[in-house]
Amino acid sequence: MDDIRDLLADDDVFDPLAEQEEAEELGQVSESQDPEDDGVIAAPLEQRPQKSGEQAPAPERIEKLLKSMPGQKRLLLRLIDHCREAKNGEQMDEYTLELQKYCYSVYTPVVLRELLQEAGAIDYLEPDPPAVEELELDEADAAEVAAQEAAREAAKIQTPAVPLVEDGVLVSIDESKVQHEVMIEGDEELTLDYLEVEEREPGLWQATAAGLAIVDAMDDVKATRELLQREPDYLGVYHRILDFCAQAEYGRSPKEIDDLVNDDPLLQKPRRYSGYFVGRLEREGALEWRSGWVVTDAGREVMADLGMTAKEA
């Protein structure tokens, strides 16, 4: 009986290296296939090559951000609008937390600002460095200063090299900020050199032109009108919801709106529920959640345009 291995034709045996060898012989190995050029798998993130190419323009990045966070869109736009005039971090925090009362987010105010900054909607303005008073020195003083400088330079040469933190980067310190304290150890006097942490003056947040352009281009009245025009069959339902919410100072609960429209024959086929309408009105800026659904200024303007009043309804 033949050895089973003899029954297998060489060509049929899978050899993972065969193709490679063949390709090498034919000179078909692409650059990416060259093992020497292959990257390292699971390398630390910071060691991976950065994506090349320029960053998308700010308006594009802002639109992308707003699209990726539909639930936070209005909050983000308000934050941009709020720093139309520069605000400090504390003011921004306060305003963001106020908005987040009705628009819960896992993001902290600081993270929201970071997202807006990365998208190019707001900028962080560093405080101006303190103005240095230029002193006019007479010749004697100038010579003394020059001598001191020379002495400092000489001292620097004698100072042992500071260890490297990264290749070629020294931990540089401002010698003028070094403080000294004399300590006694036994009979010896020692001088302790130390640095004290300085508070950094906070900067300001200011909306960028690209950010403000998107805020200014938002037209809730127009968007709501277009919504109503798009769905003429449901015009009456939209009217009833807007009017119902406008009547209550603190807004209406979802349950109340359910009771108002869910049994409407128009909503039976196709079956629609109040959430369908409320969601659309909210998205276009006619309704807003404030522990209850309330009509926004834009919503009221649309109602006035349509000649709707609570009384008439």
Place this chain on the structure above:
Amino acid sequence: MPNQIDLESVMEGRLATYSMLSRLYRREVDQDTLDRMKKMRCPINTGNADVDTGYKLFHRYLSNIWERSLEDLERDYLRTFIGANTTGHSAAYPNESVHTSSDRLVMQDARDEIFAIYRAAGLKGSDDWKAGEDHIAVELEYMQIEVQRSIEALAQDDLMKASTELMRQYNFITDHLQTWVPFVVKDMLKFAQTDFYKALAYLTRGFIEVDRDFLENVLSEELEASRYLKEEDR
């Protein structure tokens, strides 16, 4: 009147440093810790290059704190000590077992040894701590407790007890901290992106060296006697 450097003040300094290091490794920095750190003095001529570099970097970071620093530090803590991969080489793993076992796993022999040392010192593990007894934060906390005990013994003029506690500290440094901390520090310098965690790495490595030298100095007689006894046994 210049301040006096004596054994008591050095021991207080050691206690404060171990306490700070342990806290910084235990979990991400919070506002309270950051506020306290902003008040600290950063000595820059201690004679140990790593300690000086650590303090200089801390000074640079703490002097440039802004509203996003806490978030940055939280991210850097995760990046440095936890990482985003499971290769065993994608973070500065803060457990001794990882650096002393061939498979780079937690809960290996080092952890058992460490646990035995804690028990011998009358300490038991907290039920709330799930990251292993050989975590660098816990090992540094052990040193903190031992330093506190020696301070108390010195205050009571119980020199025998103080000496025993100091010897325990010396042995713990030479048998454990000194054997693996340089590896985790090397990894921290590779993975950390903020000056803060780089500073922590330098300061840890430098301080352990300085502290070992200090203990060697203080315990010179005891160490000499112990060496003599070992030779006698042979």
